[in-house]
Amino acid sequence: MSNGRILIVEDDFDISNMLRIFFTGQGYHVDVAARGNDALELCRKKLPDLIVLDIMLPDMNGYEVCKVMRTTTRTSHIPIIFLTQKDERSDRIAGLELGADDYITKPFDIEELKLRVRTAINTYKRHNMTDPITGLPSSRLIEDQLRNLMRTKDWTYLQIGIDHIEPFSDEYGFLARDEVLRFTTLLLNEVDDEHGTLDDFVGHATSNTFVLVTKAENVTSIVSELRQQFDEGILAHYSFIDREQGGIMQPDGNLVPLMKLSIGIVSDKAQRFSDIREITETAAEMRRLDRDKQAQQ
Template sequence: MTASAGPAGGETPGELPRAGGHRGSEGLILVVDDDADVTTLVAMNLRFEGFEVVVANEARSGLAAIERHRPDLVLLDVMMPRVDGFELCRQLRASPLTAALPIIMLTAKDLSADRIQGLTAGADDYIVKPFDLSELVARVRSTLRRNREMRDVSPLTGLPGNTRILDAIAERIAARRDHGWEYAVCYIDLDNFKTVNDVYGFYRGDQMLTAAAGALHTSTIGVAGPPPFLGHIGGDDFLVVCTPDQITPITDRAIRLFDQSSRVLYDPDDLARGYFEVLDRQGRLRRHGLLTLSIGVALSTQRRFTDHREVVAAASEMKAVAKRTEGSMVAVDRRRDPEPGRGRSARERAAIEPVAEPDSV
């Protein structure tokens, strides 16, 4: 079912948690090298590029700096007194607290055996002295980007997380501002998901999430036009960024595919009834519907969003509207920005009405 207009009230959450980034800078880099000339030159250039930098001259002080500052990446010299870079790298990889810490090794030896040893010890990259400083900065940025993207992926669904979701929205806002390219943001929520976890357990709940992710993925890759973006906000919430004319084909197909793929995950009695029977805390038998999709949509054709928080808030409002109706529902925000000095009309503030059932795909 599809609906349009605006909600009558309710919360308007507009912020998703963002991963990565250290103190709002490009990142904090720890340079561990016993050559003071190298550390001074590297630190100066990294700071010029917007990074924060901490310096250590040997392994012990390097470990202390990691514990104190929690850097985003370590530039680690191989040839150091007492404990060399290979051994320190192995120690960092062996600790749960630093096992995923990005490490780029620096060495004066341009030998394949040394590169292999460094990578085997767990380094993410390897650069030979003397190095071009612009290349070093590029490698630092590339390694940080890969690390953040890997951390910002749902281990269950394999979909991008909140950092990349917010980046995708920001890119669409900029493209709308600079080129006039319209976009839509669809906020998807699984109705009655908590009931599945309560009745069947978390493993079955994870299977339901995977089924929803699969339905959304198939729907987005199969649609005509520019490739949509699909992300997993967390829990039972997903988000799609697409063009306005892709909304209906994506949401209709996702609803149909999820209904098909989720059927095999219900117990036969629950599927036959079409609802769950659950005892509440007072011992009374309650009915809860099977899983459906509530989808809220924000449109750039209606509103001139300038920030990702505004878009997410509008889509989240419409998701709440969609959840008022039983079954799968798509609620599209048709409100327009009011003219300066003019509030919204009563019609614009009115509650929505369903206008159409999802089409078969």
């Protein structure tokens, strides 16, 4: 089990390579970027749990990278530790004002950096910021996102549930269930990368429910792509027999169908909402209708 995913943004190869080897040995997945734009691109493909960010980069400085991260919805929650040769108070304050979580000065003590990395990741998880299984923003960050929605326009809120996951978990176990949640997370991020915008938000609301807030105009393509790819990909999580019979046979002779997505969609284009509870309750009702419709098919 990985301790988390770290993105090292550092143009000095010796330093970045040393950090990559060290943190890989500590049980982390490590990605490395030598330029600020490369870091932003890597974050689009796979969100890290933490970013170690050098201030002096060849294309844009670390402050600019941090500002983009903090003002882009999908990366706004990720902890950032600045790595810098500067030890001036004004530089540290500038970084912290932009939303960095910590800083460490070169030459640094690797054990100290290890502790700061671990503390930053654990703090976010402990404060209910991210889900421990999927790494996605969870309840508090979702609430913050919904409050932001009330002040903006042209958004669509999708509540996405995995139906029939409880019987699957009973049959295959919690580890298999966690793999389904991680598969769904990957799918949501990939589909949103292709069809959504950088201001979109993907969250993990409850054990089997996800949230996607998108500014994309063509939401229909997102929904159809999610359904199609989920239906295809979920088959790999079942045994050959269950795939062939289309579900899990219960002791009483009833067949529990294969897992599917049920999706509730609400938009400010269709109606006005007075508070965030109204958004979530309307989406939950739309999801129930979608689930009933699919059960009849």
